Amino acid sequence: MISIETHNLTVSYNRRPVLWNIDFELPTGKIIGIIGPNGSGKTTLLKAIMGLVPTSSGYVKIFDQDLNDVRSRVSYVPQRESVDWDFPASVMDIVLMGRYKKNNLFKRISKADRDIAAEALEKVNMLEFSKRQISQLSGGQQQRVFIARSLAQGADLYIMDEPFIGVDAATEEAILKLLSDMKKDGKTVVVVHHDLQTAKDFFDWIVLLNTRMVAAGPIEEIFNETLLQEAYGGKLNVLSQVGDLMKEKAFDVRES
Amino acid sequence: MILGASAAIVGCFSFLRKRALVGDAIAHSILPGVCLAFMVSGSKNPLYLIIGAFITGWLSLLLIDAITRTTKLKSDTAIGIILSVFFGVGILLLTSIQHSGNASQAGLDKFLFGKAASLTKDDVYIFGTIALILIAVVILFYKEFKLISFNPDYAKVIGLPVQFLEFMLATITVLAVAVGIQAVGVVLMAALLITPASGARFWTDKLSVMILIATAFGAISGFLGSYISYIAPSMPTGPWIVMCLSMLTIGSIWFAPRTGMLAKFRVQKENQRKILIENVLKLFYHLGEKDGTFKKQRSTSVLLASRDLRIKELNRGLHLLKKEHWLRKKGDNWLITQSGLNEAKRIIKLHRLWEMYLNQRLKLEPDHVHNDAEAIEHIITPELEKQLEKELNYPTKDPHESVIPYAE
C-alpha cells in the first residue's frame, strides 16, 4: 500500500521553484522522515501535500486518491512557530479543534468529542494541563498540544512539521514513544526533521531533500555517506541560478 | 450603545487576526459609497447609505487583498494606498454634493465625525437589526471563527470552508464599520473596533470572556458618550465614546490582574523584598559560620562591615525579618532564631548547589560561579532543589570547599 505519492511535483513562490520535480512513493505503517537542511523546502513539501500552496506542476495522491476524498484520514501538525501562542484559548480548546468537521459546521462540541480530546491529551501526557492557557506552556508542551489535536482527529496518516525542534528531552521521548505506538496501530507517520544525528534512530524510512529529491527509501539503504553529503552539501548551483532567472524573467515551470 | 457593542464583538476577531488597520481602511473606504448612494437615491435613508457603504467597504477589502497577492507590497502599504485613495474620492464626492445645493444634503458630512445624538427612531431600528444579525453570525460561527483566527492553515487542511468563513467575517466587519461610523464617524471608527478588544485582552485568557468584556466596554462607552452629549449638548458624542473607551483600556493596562502594570510592579516589589531579606539572612549565616556559632548577637555596624549594603536597606531588611520571626532584637543587637537559621541554611544550600552545578555541568571555573549563584539562589523552587540534589548526588562541599548545609 502507498500512503503518499508525489508525481513530478514542482512548487514555486513568485515563480521561483523551491521544489523541483519531487517524485516518490511512501509506504504505509512506517515512521518516515523527510530530512534536509534549513530552507531545503521541507515545509513547502508538506504544504503542497496538504493543498496549502499551489503546485506549478505534478500532482499528489494520498492513499491513491485526491486529498479531498481522504481528508478525514489525514492529519497535519503544523510547525509550532506558525501560530501565535498568545491567543486566548486553553489546551482543551485547541485539542477540540481536532474534532471540528467540515460537514457539521453548526454542530456544538459533544461529550463524546471531549472524551476523545481528553484521551488524546492523555497519550501525550498533558491531561493534567487541559485547563491551562496555551500562553503559559513551554515549547515542548505546545508541541504536545498540537500533536494531541491531531490525534483527536483519529486519522490514518499523520504529517508533522519539525515536532522535535526546540523541545525538551522529556517531550522528545514522549513523542518518540507515541510514534512507535502509532506505528503498532498500523498508522503512518511522516515527520519533517532537519537533524542528521538523530534521524537514524527515529525513522524506518527517509526522504532526503534539498530543493530536489536526493533519495528516498528504507533507512539502511539511504543512510550512507555519499547521499548525505549530497543532501547537505549545499544547493546545486545551476539549479538555483535557473530558479532566479525564472523569477526575474517571469517564466513559468510549464509552458502554457 | 448597540453600535459600540456590535463593533466591539467583531473587533475582537480583527484584533486576534492582527488586522487592526483593516478596520481603518474599511471606515475610510465607506465614505465614497455613502456619497454615491446619496447621489443615486437622492435620500438620506440609512438603508440606502449602508448599502452604498457596504459595497465600497467590500471593494476596498478585495483590492487590498489583490494588491498584497499580486505585487511585492506589504499589507500595511496596500492598506495605506486604498485608504487614502478611497477617502480622497469620498471627500471629492462630498464636496460636490455640498455645492450642488441639494436641499437634503445637510448632515451628510456628519459621517466624517459621527452623529449619534441625532439618530431618528427609524435609524435605531435599522441599526439594531444589523447589530442583532452580527451577534447571531458570531454565535453561529463562533468555533470556526476561533479556529481561522488562531490557525487558518489547519482549518483549511481539515476541510473547513475557510474562504466562505473569511468572507462572512469580512462581511460582518464591513457591516459593523458601516453601522458604527454613524456613531463616531470615519476618523474614530478604527478605535471603536479595536480598542475594546485590546483592553479586554488584559483581563482574560478566554476568548468567550474576552468578547463579553469587549462588548461591555463598547456598550458602556456608547452609553456614557451619548449621556455626556445629552446633558451637555455642545459636547460631541463620537469623540466622547472613544474617549471613554480609551480610559477603559488604559485602566485595563494598569489594573488588570497579573498582566496589568500595577500587578507587574507589585511582583517586582515582592521580588526585591525577597532578595533583600534572603541576603540579610545569609549575612547572619556567613558570620556564624566564621565564628563557629550562630548564637552570637550582631550589631548593625558589624553587619554593615561584612556586606555591601546601604544602612537604610539593611534596617528595612532587619525589620522585615523580625516580622517573619526569623530574627530577634536584643537591645541594639540582632540574633538569628532557629527558624531563621533553617531558612538561611536553605538559601546557602541553594547557592552552593548552584555553584556546584555551574562548575560541574557548565565547566565554569570556581571563581566564575559566585555571581550567578547570587541571583539564582532566590528563584530555585523546591522541585528544582530536589532535582539539583539528585543530579549532583548530594554533594557535601561546594567548589570553594565550603560546606553545603542540609536540613537535619
Ligand SMILES: Nc1ncnc2c1ncn2[C@@H]1O[C@H](COP(=O)(O)OP(=O)(O)O)[C@@H](O)[C@H]1O
Ligand atoms: N511564503 C513564501 N514566499 C516566498 N518564499 C518562501 C515562502 N515560504 C518559504 N519560502 C522559501 O522557500 C524555501 C523553502 O522554505 P521551507 O519550505 O520553509 O524550507 P524548510 O522547511 O526546509 O526549512 C526557502 O528558501 C524559503 O525562503
Ligand SMILES: [Mg+2]
Ligand atoms: Mg520548515
